[in-house]
Amino acid sequence: MNCENIKKIIPRYISHNASNDEINMVEEHLCICDKCRTLLADSMDSPQPTVFNEPDNKDLKKDEISGLLEYLLLGISLLILLYFLFSSVLS
Numbered sequence: 001m002n003c004e005n006i007k008k009i010i011p012r013y014i015s016h017n018a019s020n021d022e023i024n025m026v027e028e029h030l031c032i033c034d035k036c037r038t039l040l041a042d043s044m045d046s047p048q049p050t051v052f053n054e055p056d057n058k059d060l061k062k063d064e065i066s067g068l069l070e071y072l073l074l075g076i077s078l079l080i081l082l083y084f085l086f087s088s089v090l091s
């Protein structure tokens with residue numbers, strides 16, 4: 001694992017969005033790399049705005065998905081209703 005990969009994971013590591021494997025990789029690397037340890041310390045002191053914006057974006061996506069699901073459920077209910085209407089008309 002090289003420093004470039006660790007740098008990419010560090011924002012997720014700080015915002016607790018890293019997977020267990022990524023956390024292990026970062027922590028193992030920090031034991032042997034002063035540069036990345038300093039980078040992590042600096043990032044924690046002055047978090048980038050993107051780190052803070054990330055949860056908001058996720059919430060927005062969740063809202064969009066639950067909105068879509070509601071439409072989907074409504075559509076399916078309508079289809080079932082129509083199916084029963086037509087089958088009762090036909091029989």
Ligand SMILES: [Zn+2]
Pocket residue numbers: 002003006029033034035036037
């Ligand atoms: Zn490093």
